[in-house]
Amino acid sequence: MSVIGRSSTPSRLAVRLRARSLLASCLAGLIWTGLVLVSDPASASAQSAVEIPVSFQVTNTDTSQAPCNSGLADGATYTIRGHISGPQAALASGKTGSITVYLFGYEAGEWNWDLKGVPGYDYAAEMARLGHVSLTLDELGYGASGHPADGNETCQGAEADIAHQIIYKLRHGQYTLGESPGIKFSKVVLAGHDVGGEVAEIEAYSFHDINGLIVVTWADQGQTPYIIERSTVAAFETCGESASGYVHFISDEEFRSLLFYNAESRVIEAADALRNPNPCGVIRSTPPSVQIDRANVSQIKVPVLIVFGNNDTLVWTRQGEEEQQGDFSGSSDKRSVFIPEAGHFVMFARTFRLFDSTMSDWLSSRFPTP
Numbered sequence: 001m002s003v004i005g006r007s008s009t010p011s012r013l014a015v016r017l018r019a020r021s022l023l024a025s026c027l028a029g030l031i032w033t034g035l036v037l038v039s040d041p042a043s044a045s046a047q048s049a050v051e052i053p054v055s056f057q058v059t060n061t062d063t064s065q066a067p068c069n070s071g072l073a074d075g076a077t078y079t080i081r082g083h084i085s086g087p088q089a090a091l092a093s094g095k096t097g098s099i100t101v102y103l104f105g106y107e108a109g110e111w112n113w114d115l116k117g118v119p120g121y122d123y124a125a126e127m128a129r130l131g132h133v134s135l136t137l138d139e140l141g142y143g144a145s146g147h148p149a150d151g152n153e154t155c156q157g158a159e160a161d162i163a164h165q166i167i168y169k170l171r172h173g174q175y176t177l178g179e180s181p182g183i184k185f186s187k188v189v190l191a192g193h194d195v196g197g198e199v200a201e202i203e204a205y206s207f208h209d210i211n212g213l214i215v216v217t218w219a220d221q222g223q224t225p226y227i228i229e230r231s232t233v234a235a236f237e238t239c240g241e242s243a244s245g246y247v248h249f250i251s252d253e254e255f256r257s258l259l260f261y262n263a264e265s266r267v268i269e270a271a272d273a274l275r276n277p278n279p280c281g282v283i284r285s286t287p288p289s290v291q292i293d294r295a296n297v298s299q300i301k302v303p304v305l306i307v308f309g310n311n312d313t314l315v316w317t318r319q320g321e322e323e324q325q326g327d328f329s330g331s332s333d334k335r336s337v338f339i340p341e342a343g344h345f346v347m348f349a350r351t352f353r354l355f356d357s358t359m360s361d362w363l364s365s366r367f368p369t370p
Helices: 024-028 087-095 121-128 157-171 195-207 225-242 252-258 265-273 280-301 318-327 351-367
Strands: 002-004 034-039 049-059 076-087 098-103 134-137 187-193 212-216 305-310 334-339
Touching: 049 087, 049 121, 049 134, 049 157, 049 334, 076 087, 098 195, 098 252, 121 134, 121 225, 134 157, 157 195, 157 280, 187 195, 187 305, 187 351, 195 280, 212 351, 225 280, 252 265, 265 280, 305 318, 305 351, 318 334, 334 351
Parallel strands: 098 134, 098 187, 187 212, 212 305, 305 334
Antiparallel strands: 002 034, 049 076, 076 134
């Protein structure tokens, strides 16, 4: 199995590519400067994987069906930064066909889908070795991407609008891939974890521009008393006391003790060290957007995969989770999977291989990469 990593330099943007004219020749060897590629002879079928920095210029607007009721999108231009990971040969040829865009939830960031430092838990790298192309990124207000001066000046609908802008740019190659123009993708799958799942739903029923939808650890019904109380406190008390408009949704102790199940301590430590505060506009717009979701997700016609950790009952009841598939009444291709011995961060449980294979099998059966 191949192992992928980033440059050892501190900046995420330190990794650089040679000009596109050299891409084809790199098939014989790794000549993309700054990329780390290690082969594991134990898995001859695994594909060589690369990770390339990308950036997108977007506007913080909300033209989705979920308006910024609790905040005003400032209309400014920002840079969204992330990485495209995939099989080396496919990206070098520029003929990858499909890509999956990954969004995340509260407290998280790009690391939600490409955790470094703990072998096996870099999900995007694992997908690349299995033949899939992924875009992982820091959403607006998080990590290495642009931040509105006031965290109240964006919302779930605006995050969905920005995802829509990124999807358009992926289809037309209108983004920076290392130091080269972007590759065009004919098929785009959108995936979201936690409230990123809500953003993915909003994008899907508002713009109808994706080929597939994956919702991980998100339901539009069955909210538990805990999450209702926590959402109220975060929206009104915590955000009300914040001068910057950026806050943590839960405490450090809650993050470490409630969101992980059957996880290695080193994984919890790695994730905890990377926690991001959340824009208050996102926190405040999430609950009202749920009702908008329930009225509109039936408009989604594309294939849908829904994944939960079998032991995740912190945010939703099991009944609420099981009812999620029925919400997508407009799709003739929908499937729900419960990963055993996994919690809210299903990709960080010790059963993560089952999660990876579930995602890979579903993508391979519907959106194969040449």
